Amino acid sequence: MKLIKQFCSKTGLHGYKFIFLPKRILLERVIWMVLTSTFLIVAVLELYDSGKKLSASSTKTVTTSINYPIWNFPFPAVTICNFNKISKEKALEKANQLRHKLDYTVPYIANLFALLSLLYYDNHNEGTTSDKSYLELLQILDYNEVDLNDFLRELSPSCNNIIKNCKWKGEEIKCDKLFEKIITSEGHCCSFNYFAPKNHTFKGSFSRKTRVKPRHVSACGYATALEVLLGPDSTDYAASDTLAFGNKVSS
Structure with a gap:
C-alpha cells in the first residue's frame, strides 16, 4: 500500500x-x-x-537489391564556411574605392566594414562598439548608395583564399570550376555541387563551361570523389565568429 x-x-x-x-x-x-x-x-x-x-497484418520491409549503383545518386553538396566573415584585404580595397569617404581614412572605414559581420551572427562583444561607429558606417553606406547584399558578398573571403587545391575523381581541377559562393546562415560560403534552389545554375568563375545538373561519382572511395586542401589566411581576418582560425564544413 x-x-x-x-x-x-x-x-x-x-x-x-x-x-x-x-x-x-x-x-x-x-x-x-x-x-x-x-x-x-x-x-x-x-x-x-x-x-x-x-x-x-504486420509490415515487412524487403530490400530488392543491395547492389544499386552509387553513380545513380547525386554526390552530396559540400559547403565550406570560413570563420572569418569579412576579408581585411577586401575591406581595405572597397574602402579605397569609395567615392565619398566623408573625411574618414581608408583604414578607419575598413574597420567600420567589419561591423557588417553582425548581420551574420550575434557578437557577444558588440557592447564594446559605440553607437557612433554604427552611425558612421550607416552614413558611409548611404552616401555611396551601397547595395548591401552585393557588398557583403564582395567583402567575404574569396574561395581561392580558403581552398588552395581541389581534386575531383582523382583529377586536379581549378577550385573556381568546382566551388561557387552562396549565402547561408553562416554567411557567404563556398559550396560544391549546390543545386538546392529550383533551376539553379553554377555561378563560379567558369560558369559557362560547367554543367547545370549535380555531379555524380563513378565508384566508391575518397579517391573517386572530392578532395580539397584548405588553408585559411589568418592575416586576412577582420571579423570572425569564433576565437580561432579555420572553417566549418558541412554536407
Missing part, C-alpha cells in the same frame, strides 16, 4: 495523486479511483487490440 501511495503521489499521470492527497473527502477519493481505474482498463484494452491487429 505504501508503494502504491508513493507511486500515485509522484507520477505524472493525471488523476492518481488526488486519490491520496490529504484533506480530501472519501467520496472525492472514490471518484478519482473509479475514473483512473476505468481509463487504465480502457488503455490496456486499446493496447491489446492494437497489438492483435499488428500481429495479424
